[in-house]
Amino acid sequence: MMMSQRTTIQGEVIGFNEILHGKKAIHCWTNAIQAAMVPQPLDLSAYLGLEVSVSGTLQEDLWLAWLEGVESEETPIQITGKVVGLNQIYSGGREITCYRHGMVEAFHMPLNLMDYMDETMTVAGILRGTTLYRASIVSVPERETGMDANKEATSLNDLLRIRAANREQIEAINGNLGTALGYKWTNGQRTNHPCIMIFVPQKLNPALVPPSEREPDVLEGPDGMWCLTDVVTGGKKESLADIDPLPPLSQENQDVIDELRSGNIGLIGGIQLAFYEGGIQQPSNAFVGTAGIAVRHRETKKVGFLTNQHVADEPGRTIYHPRHLNARLGFTKRVRTRVTDAAWYQGVIDESFSSVRCDCAFVQVSDALQSLVKPGLHVIGNTGSVLPINPDTMDIIGQKVISIGRTRGVQRGTIVAYAYEFQDDFFSRYTDLLIIGEEGKVFSWKGDSGKVIVTDDAELRPVALLWGGWQERLRKGREQEMWSYAIDLGKILDLLNLDVLV
Known part of the structure; x- marks a missing residue:
């Protein structure tokens, strides 16, 4: 048949x-x-x-x-119950098994609830009998710390003091890639609890980590002050060869980048800077970066650009734009690379052999070109007054920002942490800000060094100077995957005796 x-x-x-x-x-x-x-x-x-x-x-x-x-599924429902297994909760007199996948998918993905064993929490998903599909965590219990709520840290300076008092304990944590100060995140949502963020290559089940290397839930500092901790996956790549290729740029952004490197848009924040190393005129010996923003020296009144020291090299270095074989733009007037932690953080902490990477430089434009320097940032526009970072608050955390650089063009992001300590052995090294690109996009790449970061709002207030990030190898041979690194712009301007050109 x-x-x-x-x-x-x-x-x-x-x-x-x-x-x-x-x-x-x-x-x-x-x-x-x-x-x-x-x-x-x-x-x-x-x-x-x-x-x-x-x-x-x-x-x-x-x-x-x-x-x-x-073809159709019911509206997800929420279920509150006690966690009794890897992906089981007990609710309404029955045990419900939770899976992240749908009903017809062949793979098996349990919703891992082990961190909340014996605690009551809420999950949501599509319920079929005693199985919850496409399950997700809605809310988790507020952990009881047993600490005095009136002594909880409320500012970045509070967190600085607590971290300084617990350096040895933090450094013992398994795979520690560094620490920073911010807010604790739970279930993908930011809480209102200031915390010390501890970055590790990979989160592990606590049972697999020796007790001496496990992170504490709470850290105590001077005078009974305390804060929560938050362990964050900070890097995974063990070699440069493992790094994923950069996501492609939009055609609009590529056009902007072409303009920044062309030499045809004038002298404005975002354009490409270049110099030779050792005076050898070979492409392999050329270094490029970004002219962050136009500035004026407070005493000499000379105009130029703020950028990084590793872009401008050393005082007296000839700087070119757009490329290392093109017109002479000016020369490096002044640079700084490090400042002691006591001076930078105004005495809040003072550790031996400790410093802040400030990585800044003033490139003075030649006299013949002084009148051609324009304020603001290409495409983004004129900027407002500098936004000071106030460490007696937590206000800078969560600030939306925007920037322009010669490699990735216009990029948006969010400031997620402060006072990143990326080296802590015999010497300690800090930088001010960690920034994550919008929707996980790359916020910066090689050649964007020196770009200035401004608030992503109508005021466009300059707030930070970028010096590195996105797979920057800083500690223990691991590539940090998500962040860019930046320094407080207000302090940089004071250090170099500059004002933003308006």
Whole structure:
């Protein structure tokens, strides 16, 4: 007998292996019609009342049938219960098993609830019997610390003091890639609890970590002050060869980059800077970066650009724009690379052999070009007054920002942490800000060094000077994956005796 071609039909599940297709009830069997003496039903009981898509050989009933997909699902519901297993909660007198995948997907992805064992929490998903599909965590219990709520840290300076008092304990944590100050995140949502963020290459089940290397939930500082900790996955790549390629730029952004490197848009924040190393005029000996923003020296009144020391090199270095074989723009007037932690943080902390990487430089434009220097940032526009970072608050954390650089063009991001300590052995090294690109995008790349970061709002207030990031190798041979590094712009301007040109 000639077999019909395979077809796909849709219908509402009205029985164990029965769907209503149009006005006709059709039974679904997994074996062929030739095996009708012992038909094997396609179990659709989990989808009773739902529209499904099934395929097979249609001959009155559907043979050689399999489920293609669920066409409609109920609205997700929330369930509150006590965690009793890896992905089980006990609620309403029954145990519910939670999976991150849908009902018809072949892979097995339990929703890991181990961190909340024996605690009551809320999850959401599509409930079928005692199984919750496409499950996610909605809320978790507020952890009891047993600490005096009036002594909880409320500012960046509070967190600086607590971290300084616990250096040895923090450094012992397994795989520590550095620490920073910010807010604790739970279930993908920021809480209102200031915390010390501890970056590790990979989060592990606490049972796999020796007790001496586990992170404490709470750290105590001077005078009974305390804060929570937050362990964050900070880097995974063990070698440069493992780094994923950069995501492509939009054509609009590529056009902006071409303008920044062209030498045809004038002298404005964002354009490319270049110099030779050792005076050897070979492309391999050329260094490029970004002219952050136009500035004026407070005493000499000379105009130039703020950038990084590793872009401007050393005082007296000739700087070119747009490329190292093109017109002489000016020369490096002044640079700074480090400042002691006591001076930078105004005495809040004072550790031996400790400093802040400030990595800044003033490139003075030649006298013949002084009048051609324009304020503001290319494409982004004129900027407002400098935004000071106040460490007696937490205000800078969460600030939305925007910038322009000669490699990635215009990029948006968020300031997520302060006072990143990226080296802590015999010497300690700090930088001010960690910035994550919008929607996980790359905020900066090589050649963007020296760009100035401004608030992403109508005022466009300059706030920071970028010096590195996105796979920057800073500590223990691991590549940091997500962040860019920047320094407080207000302090940089005071250090170099500059004002932003308006």
